[in-house]
Amino acid sequence: MFFTLAYIAAFSARGLALSNYEFLYYTALMIAMIFLGVKVARRLHLAFFILVNLSVWGFLHLLGGNFYLSGGVRLYDFYLIPNFFRYDNFIHLYASFIITLALYSLLDNFTHEQIRRRYWLFSFILILMAAGLGTFVELAEPLAVIALGATGQVGDYFNNAFDLFFNLFGAVLATIIVYYYQERPKFLKKLNAAADKNN
Incomplete structure (x- = not known):
């Protein structure tokens, strides 16, 4: 909290x-x-791992808008993968990934058992919620354009589309990791069974 x-x-x-x-x-x-995250964490006890990553995301987000590389290139505009994957895209992916994990942490105990058994349905709900939150953030950008003339900083149509794409990708990635985390006991049991058969 003090770091944040x-x-x-x-x-x-x-x-x-x-x-x-x-x-x-x-x-x-x-x-x-x-502020909203702290309120939610106090009431519903978000995992420390999620809180730490939200704080790290905030730092990386603000760093991206303030740090300039040699040649005057803003960190947000720097390509991690040439002509495809920018630092900005990474921040969107990372944020959506952590937000999806947070949503899973918040909803898991309140979700009907039948929905949790159908993980594809639960993950689809999580992805839609994370994508919705990401879209809400994107809708805040036009206000910066209208009120502050931030067209050059915010980006164009393709920038917005890529932001939404990497928001979606981060959410999908999080649901895949949660699935394998849940299935871990079954996976280990299969490995042990295979090892016993070989012995």
């Missing part, structure tokens, strides 16, 4: 010093999401 407050304060001070109101707008949105 420290980097928010540091990046906010930098935004004020540079009169970067677009960045301050996004910081305010993130503070609102963190």
Whole structure:
């Protein structure tokens, strides 16, 4: 929590010093999401792993908008895979991945057993919820364009489409990992049975 407050304060001070109101707008949105996350965590006891990763995501998100590489390239615009996968895409994938895990953690105990047995249905619900939250964040970007003239920073139609795609990909990846985590006892039992047969 102290780490989160420290980097928010540091990046906010930098935004004020540079009169970067677009960045301050996004910081305010993130503070609102963190506040909501803390409220939810206190009531429903989110796993520490999820809280830590949400904090790390917040730091990486703010770093992407403030750190410039050699040549004046903003970290958010840097291609991790040339002409395809940018740092911005990684942040969307990572955020959606962690949010989907958080949704699973919140909903698992309140979900009917018949739905949990049909994991494809439960995962589809989780993916839709995570994608919906990601879309809500994307809808906040036009406000920055309208009010703050942030067209160059926010990106074009394709940037928005790629953001939504990697949001979806992160959610799907999280549900696959949860599935194999749930199936782990069965998988280990099969391995043990195979080992016993060989012996």
